[in-house]
Amino acid sequence: QKEVEQNSGPLSVPEGAIASLNCTYSDRGSQSFFWYRQYSGKSPELIMFIYSNGDKEDGRFTAQLNKASQYVSLLIRDSQPSDSATYLCAVNFGNEKLTFGTGTRLTIIP
Amino acid sequence: EADIYQTPRYLVIGTGKKITLECSQTMGHDKMYWYQQDPGMELHLIHYSYGVNSTEKGDLSSESTVSRIRTEHFPLTLESARPSHTSQYLCASSEQLNTEAFFGQGTRLTVV
Numbered sequence: 001q002k003e004v005e006q007n008s009g010p011l012s013v014p015e016g017a018i019a020s021l022n023c024t025y026s027d028r029g030s031q032s033f034f035w036y037r038q039y040s041g042k043s044p045e046l047i048m049f050i051y052s053n054g055d056k057e058d059g060r061f062t063a064q065l066n067k068a069s070q071y072v073s074l075l076i077r078d079s080q081p082s083d084s085a086t087y088l089c090a091v092n093f094g095n096e097k098l099t100f101g102t103g104t105r106l107t108i109i110p
Numbered sequence: 111e112a113d114i115y116q117t118p119r120y121l122v123i124g125t126g127k128k129i130t131l132e133c134s135q136t137m138g139h140d141k142m143y144w145y146q147q148d149p150g151m152e153l154h155l156i157h158y159s160y161g162v163n164s165t166e167k168g169d170l171s172s173e174s175t176v177s178r179i180r181t182e183h184f185p186l187t188l189e190s191a192r193p194s195h196t197s198q199y200l201c202a203s204s205e206q207l208n209t210e211a212f213f214g215q216g217t218r219l220t221v222v
Contacts, residue, residue: 032208043200043213044153088153092208097143102152 023089133201
């Protein structure tokens, strides 16, 4: 059974600090990785995707992928109250449909 | 911005009624998906489609059915709604299976 695992939280981070969200997955053949943000009562929206080992930066967001250790993380620098949401990790296992984690609820404390 | 639309946004309906939730996308994506999500809970894939005339069951068993007669349209039908069907239903599409999925705004269904 292929799995994507996330700590459900809640994760509380002071405003202005770095929020670190982690995701582990169970299959070494995985190809592509995605981070979605979902506000309460809304639909998920894509923040970033990453395909290769290493870091990928986009504004305040950095995705980190380590295929050998089977984890992908999302760092949010200079956290803002508007970053408070649930963050979903999604993995594509070898050209199959996306598998989503349960999500981590992040709260930024003003 | 993703061009995927769901109607209605909110629906309150009585037990036993037949309902169809609409989902349309204008991006020409072959792959489309239906997810079910209860408040504060995880996404569950209930149906997906590889393209026209293709429909597959998802990871979570559902009493709903889907059809894919046109590329842009992927409606979900409940023949007889029950209170246990109360949930949010999210439609999504992607260009390929291994590319990002774009979500519609969702339909919040309440069966009374």
